[in-house]
Amino acid sequence: MSDKSLLPSRLxxxxxxxxxxLLIFSSLFLLxxxxxxxxxxxxxxxxxxxxxxxxxxxxxxxxxxxxxxxxNEVPCQSSDPGKTSNACDINRALLRVYLYDLPPEFxxxxxxxxxNADQIWPDVTKSGHIPPYPGGLNLQHSMxxxxxxxxxxxxxxxxxxxxxxxxxxxxxxADIILVPFFSSLSYNRYSKVTGKEKVSINRMLQNKLVEFLxxxxxxxxxxxxxxxxxxxxxxxxxxxxxxxxxxxxILADFGRYPARIANLEKDVIAPYKHLVKTVDGGKSAxxxxxxxxxxxxxxxxxxxxxxxxxxxxxxxxxxxxxHFTFGSTRSNGIxxxxxxxxxSKFCLxxxxxxxxxxxxxxxxxxxxxxxxxxxxxxxxxxxVLDYSEFCIFVRASDAIKKGFLLNILRGINQDKWTNMxxxxxxxxxxxxxxxxxxxxxxxxxIWQEISHKISPMQLRVHRDNRYRKxxxxxxx
Ligand SMILES: *[C@@H]1O[C@H](CO)[C@@H](O)[C@H](O)[C@H]1NC(C)=O
Numbered sequence: 001m002s003d004k005s006l007l008p009s010r011l012x013x014x015x016x017x018x019x020x021x022l023l024i025f026s027s028l029f030l031l032x033x034x035x036x037x038x039x040x041x042x043x044x045x046x047x048x049x050x051x052x053x054x055x056x057x058x059x060x061x062x063x064x065x066x067x068x069x070x071x072n073e074v075p076c077q078s079s080d081p082g083k084t085s086n087a088c089d090i091n092r093a094l095l096r097v098y099l100y101d102l103p104p105e106f107x108x109x110x111x112x113x114x115x116n117a118d119q120i121w122p123d124v125t126k127s128g129h130i131p132p133y134p135g136g137l138n139l140q141h142s143m144x145x146x147x148x149x150x151x152x153x154x155x156x157x158x159x160x161x162x163x164x165x166x167x168x169x170x171x172x173x174a175d176i177i178l179v180p181f182f183s184s185l186s187y188n189r190y191s192k193v194t195g196k197e198k199v200s201i202n203r204m205l206q207n208k209l210v211e212f213l214x215x216x217x218x219x220x221x222x223x224x225x226x227x228x229x230x231x232x233x234x235x236x237x238x239x240x241x242x243x244x245x246x247x248x249x250i251l252a253d254f255g256r257y258p259a260r261i262a263n264l265e266k267d268v269i270a271p272y273k274h275l276v277k278t279v280d281g282g283k284s285a286x287x288x289x290x291x292x293x294x295x296x297x298x299x300x301x302x303x304x305x306x307x308x309x310x311x312x313x314x315x316x317x318x319x320x321x322x323h324f325t326f327g328s329t330r331s332n333g334i335x336x337x338x339x340x341x342x343x344s345k346f347c348l349x350x351x352x353x354x355x356x357x358x359x360x361x362x363x364x365x366x367x368x369x370x371x372x373x374x375x376x377x378x379x380x381x382x383x384v385l386d387y388s389e390f391c392i393f394v395r396a397s398d399a400i401k402k403g404f405l406l407n408i409l410r411g412i413n414q415d416k417w418t419n420m421x422x423x424x425x426x427x428x429x430x431x432x433x434x435x436x437x438x439x440x441x442x443x444x445x446i447w448q449e450i451s452h453k454i455s456p457m458q459l460r461v462h463r464d465n466r467y468r469k470x471x472x473x474x475x476x
Contacts, residue, residue, distance in 0.1 A: 093166035095451045098174035106181045125156040140272045140358045141184035144230040146433045150443045161436045164447035177227045184233035206240040234354045253378045255354040268449045271380040271431045272358035274365040276338030281425045284367045287414045293321040295344035309350045311400040341366035367424045373399045390423040
């Protein structure tokens with residue numbers, strides 16, 4: 001052996017020895033922690049109790065002891081290296097969020113929650129302390145709730161969640177200010193005028209909210225541009241939306257908004273919370289296991305953009321492998337819809353009163369390839385998801401041509417369909433609302449979408465400042 005080859009092999013030996021020593025040390029280190037850290041307790045998952053409107057959705061708390069880390073999960077470390085805390089760090093979080101301490105009547109109070117005197121927020125770190133959200137149709141628009149409890153848990157060391165958003169307690173540190181008004185719930189449950197009241201609770205709360213915000217220095221600073229308002233139900237914030245239109249909204253679509261108040265430049269489209277049960281990827285029926293070609297169940301006669309439903313009904317109702325019926329969304333209706341979609345190759349999403357509906361997300365959860373016939377629809381997370389990989393889009397004007405739709409769908413062979421189905425199984429997790437939030441779920445995705453809107457928002461603010469601020473200098 002020559003000297004030349006000896007040197008590298010010695011170096012190699014040294015390296016191997018050094019890495020062995022390191023490995024032994026790190027294993028010892030891990031063992032020390034495993035004594036009190038990685039013990040598995042029961043993992044309770046968030047499951048809808050049932051689909052009755054009176055039922056409640058109970059979030060459960062999974063503490064850090066309950067689940068081992070996943071490999072692709074990058075936990076946010078505490079800045080103090082001595083701690084093994086999972087708390088998200090303000091410097092590493094994607095988004096710093098300030099939360100107004102609005103009185104509970106705007107949020108958890110609408111769920112019947114009453115804290116101690118002076119208590120504004122429930123303790124989300126304890127499983128029994130989170131007020132459950134009403135089940136049934138209310139759930140479709142419950143993201144106001146999931147985002148709020150996620151944010152409340154963001155500084156709790158015992159909750160494992162992605163470090164996408166973190167709550168900050170000083171608004172000057174914030175990228176965005178969350179207005180914690182459960183506007184969809186307020187619309188769904190409190191828009192009737194009762195007893196001696198002159199206005200509904202929903203209207204009263206909106207008036208109070210506008211007054212509160214317009215008087216805040218935080219709002220005045222940028223005319224509310226850095227404020228986040230969740231208004232997912234198309235009829236939520238009906239009174240206040242015009243007055244607060246400069247804020248960033250979380251919406252289902254833009255159907256009932258003028259473009260000046262709601263647009264993709266500043267707003268975020270969030271998925272509906274699906275009502276049918278998620279099909280487990282392993283149990284999802286493949287092509288030959290889905291005897292129904294096309295599935296649609298819902299109200300058939302709708303106003304506005306919904307006329308196409310009626311026309312399609314007459315075109316499709318006599319086809320043998322098409323299920324196209326009136327359906328109630330109450331109790332049994334949802335279970336039936338879940339079974340129907342899970343046995344169908346294609347699920348129709350036709351514009352109704354509004355361009356969007358929870359049906360699309362029910363189809364995704366059932367791995368039934370969505371056929372979208374809704375020209376004005378906006379889709380959640382479309383900057384990261386290419387919906388054409390797992391959805392079929394048909395223009396409404398084409399869909400109502402005789403034979404057009406079925407020609408397309410019958411023309412999609414098993415291989416092509418299976419590719420879309422495989423993609424559906426991959427992306428379905430992006431539409432799951434849960435607590436604690438998991439990497440890539442709906443809550444995590446929404447925070448990421450919001451963070452994408454921050455820098456364009458700042459750009460607009462700075463451009464607006466150009467002459468406005470210079471003017472001020474002259475005036476003084
Ligand atoms: C918030 O932060 C700003 C800037 O760092 C500071 O001037 C202000 O005093 C802080 N406010 C509170 C209430 O701590």
